[in-house]
Amino acid sequence: MVRGSKKPRFGILDVIVLAAAIAAVAYVTYRVDSVLVYTWDWSAIPGYLFRYDEDLGHWVPNLLIKGLITTIRISIWALIVASIMGTILGVMRTSQRLLPRLIGWAYVEFIRNIPPVPFLFLFYFFISSQIIPLLNIGSALDQASPATLGVVEFLFGPANLIENFLSGLISLSMMSAAYIAEIVRAGILAVPKGQYEAGSSIGLSKLAIMRYIVLPQAIQRVVPPIAGQFITLIKDSSLVALISIQELSFLAMEIAISEQRFFEVWLFTGLMYFTICYACALAFGRLEKRMGRHLR
Amino acid sequence: QSVIEDIQARGKLVVGLSTFVPWAMRDKKGDLIGFEVDVARQLAEDMGVDVEFVPTAFDGIIPALLAKKFDVIITGMVQKPQRNLTVNFSHPYAYLTVGMAANKALAEKDGLETMEDWNSSDVTLTIKRGTAPGETAARLFPKAKVRQFDDDAQALQDVLNGNAHAFLTSEPKPAYYVIDNPDVLYHPFGVGPFDPSASAFAVRKGDPDALNFFNNWIQYRNLDGWLKSAHAKWFQNRDWKDQVE
Amino acid sequence: MAAMDYRWQWYRLPRAFYRVIDGELIWGPLIDGLLVTLEIAAWGMVLTLVIGLVTAVLRLSDSIAGRILAKVYLETIRNTPLLVQVSIFYFVLQPILGINNPLWTGILCLAFFEGSFASEIIRAGINSVSRGQWEASATVGLNRLQAYRYVVLPQAVPLMLPPLTGILVNLIKHSAILSFVAVFELTTEARNLIADTFLSFEVWFVVGGMYLVMTISLSSLVALLERRIRARG
Amino acid sequence: MIRIEAVNKWFDDFHVLKDIDLTVGAGEKVVVCGPSGSGKSTLIRCINRLESHEQGLIEVDGIELTDDNKRISEIRSEVGMVFQQFNLFPHLTVLENCTLGPIRARGLSKTDARALAMEFLEKVRIPEQADKYPSQLSGGQQQRVAIARSLCMRPKIMLFDEPTSALDPEMINEVLDVMTELAESGMTMLCVTHEMGFARRVADTMVFMDHGEIVEMASPETFFSTPKSDRCKDFLEKILHH
Amino acid sequence: MIRIEAVNKWFDDFHVLKDIDLTVGAGEKVVVCGPSGSGKSTLIRCINRLESHEQGLIEVDGIELTDDNKRISEIRSEVGMVFQQFNLFPHLTVLENCTLGPIRARGLSKTDARALAMEFLEKVRIPEQADKYPSQLSGGQQQRVAIARSLCMRPKIMLFDEPTSALDPEMINEVLDVMTELAESGMTMLCVTHEMGFARRVADTMVFMDHGEIVEMASPETFFSTPKSDRCKDFLEKILHH
Numbered sequence A: 001m002v003r004g005s006k007k008p009r010f011g012i013l014d015v016i017v018l019a020a021a022i023a024a025v026a027y028v029t030y031r032v033d034s035v036l037v038y039t040w041d042w043s044a045i046p047g048y049l050f051r052y053d054e055d056l057g058h059w060v061p062n063l064l065i066k067g068l069i070t071t072i073r074i075s076i077w078a079l080i081v082a083s084i085m086g087t088i089l090g091v092m093r094t095s096q097r098l099l100p101r102l103i104g105w106a107y108v109e110f111i112r113n114i115p116p117v118p119f120l121f122l123f124y125f126f127i128s129s130q131i132i133p134l135l136n137i138g139s140a141l142d143q144a145s146p147a148t149l150g151v152v153e154f155l156f157g158p159a160n161l162i163e164n165f166l167s168g169l170i171s172l173s174m175m176s177a178a179y180i181a182e183i184v185r186a187g188i189l190a191v192p193k194g195q196y197e198a199g200s201s202i203g204l205s206k207l208a209i210m211r212y213i214v215l216p217q218a219i220q221r222v223v224p225p226i227a228g229q230f231i232t233l234i235k236d237s238s239l240v241a242l243i244s245i246q247e248l249s250f251l252a253m254e255i256a257i258s259e260q261r262f263f264e265v266w267l268f269t270g271l272m273y274f275t276i277c278y279a280c281a282l283a284f285g286r287l288e289k290r291m292g293r294h295l296r
Numbered sequence B: 001q002s003v004i005e006d007i008q009a010r011g012k013l014v015v016g017l018s019t020f021v022p023w024a025m026r027d028k029k030g031d032l033i034g035f036e037v038d039v040a041r042q043l044a045e046d047m048g049v050d051v052e053f054v055p056t057a058f059d060g061i062i063p064a065l066l067a068k069k070f071d072v073i074i075t076g077m078v079q080k081p082q083r084n085l086t087v088n089f090s091h092p093y094a095y096l097t098v099g100m101a102a103n104k105a106l107a108e109k110d111g112l113e114t115m116e117d118w119n120s121s122d123v124t125l126t127i128k129r130g131t132a133p134g135e136t137a138a139r140l141f142p143k144a145k146v147r148q149f150d151d152d153a154q155a156l157q158d159v160l161n162g163n164a165h166a167f168l169t170s171e172p173k174p175a176y177y178v179i180d181n182p183d184v185l186y187h188p189f190g191v192g193p194f195d196p197s198a199s200a201f202a203v204r205k206g207d208p209d210a211l212n213f214f215n216n217w218i219q220y221r222n223l224d225g226w227l228k229s230a231h232a233k234w235f236q237n238r239d240w241k242d243q244v245e
Numbered sequence C: 001m002a003a004m005d006y007r008w009q010w011y012r013l014p015r016a017f018y019r020v021i022d023g024e025l026i027w028g029p030l031i032d033g034l035l036v037t038l039e040i041a042a043w044g045m046v047l048t049l050v051i052g053l054v055t056a057v058l059r060l061s062d063s064i065a066g067r068i069l070a071k072v073y074l075e076t077i078r079n080t081p082l083l084v085q086v087s088i089f090y091f092v093l094q095p096i097l098g099i100n101n102p103l104w105t106g107i108l109c110l111a112f113f114e115g116s117f118a119s120e121i122i123r124a125g126i127n128s129v130s131r132g133q134w135e136a137s138a139t140v141g142l143n144r145l146q147a148y149r150y151v152v153l154p155q156a157v158p159l160m161l162p163p164l165t166g167i168l169v170n171l172i173k174h175s176a177i178l179s180f181v182a183v184f185e186l187t188t189e190a191r192n193l194i195a196d197t198f199l200s201f202e203v204w205f206v207v208g209g210m211y212l213v214m215t216i217s218l219s220s221l222v223a224l225l226e227r228r229i230r231a232r233g
Numbered sequence D, E: 001m002i003r004i005e006a007v008n009k010w011f012d013d014f015h016v017l018k019d020i021d022l023t024v025g026a027g028e029k030v031v032v033c034g035p036s037g038s039g040k041s042t043l044i045r046c047i048n049r050l051e052s053h054e055q056g057l058i059e060v061d062g063i064e065l066t067d068d069n070k071r072i073s074e075i076r077s078e079v080g081m082v083f084q085q086f087n088l089f090p091h092l093t094v095l096e097n098c099t100l101g102p103i104r105a106r107g108l109s110k111t112d113a114r115a116l117a118m119e120f121l122e123k124v125r126i127p128e129q130a131d132k133y134p135s136q137l138s139g140g141q142q143q144r145v146a147i148a149r150s151l152c153m154r155p156k157i158m159l160f161d162e163p164t165s166a167l168d169p170e171m172i173n174e175v176l177d178v179m180t181e182l183a184e185s186g187m188t189m190l191c192v193t194h195e196m197g198f199a200r201r202v203a204d205t206m207v208f209m210d211h212g213e214i215v216e217m218a219s220p221e222t223f224f225s226t227p228k229s230d231r232c233k234d235f236l237e238k239i240l241h242h
């Protein structure tokens, strides 16, 4: 009767749940054939992953893989930037002084309550279009050697869209940072007060306490929700299609339209997202286990 | 300073477009092809510059033009007065007519025969967002419900699934769809296309030089027949189909 | 805006809210859309909580099938983009289940999406009630349902409220994605309006503001509710 | 009243209870002690099925404990339990804590349940706290509420799992006093505690457990003066020394 | 060594410390006791500035405690503190727990810090646990690590806040033994505890606090045999009775 007091077992609830699940699947399969007017054709998909290039004489990645790479590239960058911003904001939100706390709070509330599309537009067209040209990336890249250009393109994608990439990256990071800040804050608050006291009683400074005692413990609590946030970030990165970045869902859409094979492309793309997201979840799960070793 | 001078100075024409069969789409190699793409290539060639395409989601395309991310939008964009208040349009370089493909079973069930029958609040039509058929639907069937999708394929599927009665899009696609799905779809009032509209380049306001240049280029390429033959290549038949599928 | 030379045309916007024709007030598309979004939000919240609660309880149950089902549901929903889910719901499931109402398909889809996040919050809330509370309930003779009803949930709900608010705020924000399948909510209306007028910036800012008002009022409302619950406890 | 025969229990690979035999007669008071981790809590939690045993027989008031849910709830209604951590319901007042079981599980009317609760709150000497919330009480008061809450179910047997070890020193006695009174009123009691003064005063039988076994079982006089095993001797030394 | 004069402290409206005067000489051992909530913890937490006092003077080793951060850290490096809840750093091994302070606050090299830590871990008799994590230790072992961790900072004074009250009974003595040894080695100690056996053995001075005041201060002999105030008598009765 008491939760968790018994091992999982096979009971009446299982029978009900299983029956319901089987019935649902059976019903759907039955209706798929009779109701859905659609002829499935998956043959075109593989060609959009890789294609044989006659001129080069070897296989090259095609749109879906290119899109996937772009998605992964911007997600990783955004996670890095967002984690740094989020940590700073999260620490600010637990500060004892009012001003940093207020700034952190205002930032988080603003970002969390505004829908992504207006935010992206606001940021891209009004803020970054003023700032990023000042960096003079365009002309710098024009003069860059092919080797440098190669490195830059590997890191940030096609040279002509670098400004867009940076803007997209920063706005994604800013949105994600708000959520990460909340996670970090919760992680910090979950470290018991006694840890701070023990830290100061062995003579550590505030900074050292943060650095050696609080953050290491907070990070551990924070890994699972951050993993969730990273997955959300990967999925939400499709937003940057609005500013011309050719990421996975945008290219998938283009293929779907060109090919007129809407379901196949979307289902397959969904599967691609699932694969990377789930792999990510598994990786974080292992990380979490490793970090939690000493707590067992 | 006119954008024409920028293009010359840069040696590159930056064109914004979004995917729209057969105006601009991806071939099997992942490259852009389509009527639009041919037009832009020719335009750049005539200007003596390179061309760069920036495919962009339709929602982002106008802001990007206004923010000077593109020089011009060439994507089958239909002129409308309300739009023209925000951007400038060149002279038309292509004309669209609208066709309609309807769900046979649904139309029979609801007893839809004449044009008047179709103008009813029980009727649901689907279109691609931001295209000419939207106007057509509003004008011909003001009482009908209109669902707007991001793409033709979705709008078509909605009709195939029996969620909506008919699908309006620019010819010749409706004809093709009926040929592809003869059991489900039909043309409700004969095959005849109706309601022509014009597509044009979109440029930023306040740049008469650019407008003048594009207008005259279109007229020039109209007179020498190039536009007509390019249009024919993409719209008269589906020979390009095997490039895509 | 100097760098962009953009000429704001705010004066064209009021028509998007209302028009007066022959002395009769007709609501414009943005107001219509707002009402639909509110409807989606209201029903979506109810369904989200129901789905979240059921999933959480399944995951906490002793039943193997229940746990597996919940886990599969969670992983599928969480690791695929909402856009893909929406299109599958709309184009595949809707005709199969014969719902024939895009609005309800959309609400269901959103609820399944947010419900997966809600279930984790609800589960965490229930787990944070100490094991001793379950044991004490058992020793005073309550069965499992009664323990949930009288002991565990009353303690877990106040803990769950703040994170659940975040979910509900997301529900409102994510409802924008239904514009993809022609549900006439606020974003759809906005996008149609933009497609007709090309007033991208004006419309997006106004619509962004409308969402901001909705989400912030929701947060404040829940904060108020929370304070009242706390005051009682 | 309680009959435990050859009971064995494992947590995964860990053998917590090894061949436990123990009988508690009606009105008998048994005190269990032993080092931390020796299985004392597990043993008494098996008696009202908060844990299930894998081998052997546990019989309470003539009813054998099995997986059958009906029997479990029958037995639980005979057996009261008091925990180390009180486990009061923090969102309910003292009175509501005491009436929840009688109303929801016993089906008493509110008025009856309230009268009953007040009776027992008087017995543990805190009737005046009835409308407060647990967080407003001291630890000793909370534990007395927990005892009253159990008594409201009119159990025939009371189990105590270190009821005083989470208390501030000056509150221990107020709880022990209540327990002594309860013992004197004839209640059958099984008590895990290290309060040896209380044990001496109240216990009919002392049980010493170590590593999941019952190592020693004797009357208090023999137990404290002449423990047989070394383990028990050691333990008593450690615990009585300071 | 410690000089406290006319110290007052409030938590908002609540007057926790009322006109406290207390002096602890070098090598002196003072034991503080009193009912829960009487302000014992608050008092010793003021001494290393985990709480700040609002009125009066606290001087440690000749340095007055003010808001000045430099002085605070100077004083903290003279004063070691052991908490009821151990407060070990769960993400660090025992050895790392002990070397963190010496390395980061004292600037010792890793090797020196390690040698130092091992020395004190031997003193508290758990050198073999050096590479384990706190969660792998028993409560008594954890508390001994906490003591070693404090000693590694080579404090002149040690403060203890109920170091044994979160421990299982059979582990109390192993900690008290370590504390007794420390006392015998001449360390200045201020100890909040209710282990009266330990107090009798070790204390030079007993202090009884109630409601934020020092009610009684005497040598152990006088304190236990002839307490002056009724409050103190009551308290001792409650606590020694069982």
Ligand SMILES: Nc1ncnc2c1ncn2[C@@H]1O[C@H](COP(=O)(O)OP(=O)(O)OP(=O)(O)O)[C@@H](O)[C@H]1O
Pocket (backbone or CB within 6 Å): D011, D014, D016, D034, D035, D036, D037, D038, D039, D040, D041, D042, D043, E168
């Ligand atoms: N749910 C569980 N799963 C696995 N091991 C458990 C579980 N509960 C208890 N144990 C282990 O069983 C052993 C006996 O636990 P138990 O709580 O019965 O000891 P105890 O004698 O009550 O000790 P204490 O005096 O510390 O309360 C311990 O080693 C404990 O770690």
Ligand SMILES: Nc1ncnc2c1ncn2[C@@H]1O[C@H](COP(=O)(O)OP(=O)(O)OP(=O)(O)O)[C@@H](O)[C@H]1O
Pocket (backbone or CB within 6 Å): D168, E011, E014, E016, E034, E035, E036, E037, E038, E039, E040, E041, E042, E043
């Ligand atoms: N941070 C705080 N804010 C407000 N009140 C506090 C705070 N810390 C302690 N108190 C109150 O101050 C009083 C004295 O607390 P203190 O912890 O010093 O008591 P104590 O004598 O150590 O008691 P115990 O034996 O329970 O540890 C208590 O009534 C407590 O509720």
Ligand SMILES: [Mg+2]
Pocket (backbone or CB within 6 Å): D040, D041, D042, D161, D162
């Ligand atoms: Mg126990």
Ligand SMILES: [Mg+2]
Pocket (backbone or CB within 6 Å): E040, E041, E042, E161, E162
């Ligand atoms: Mg204290």
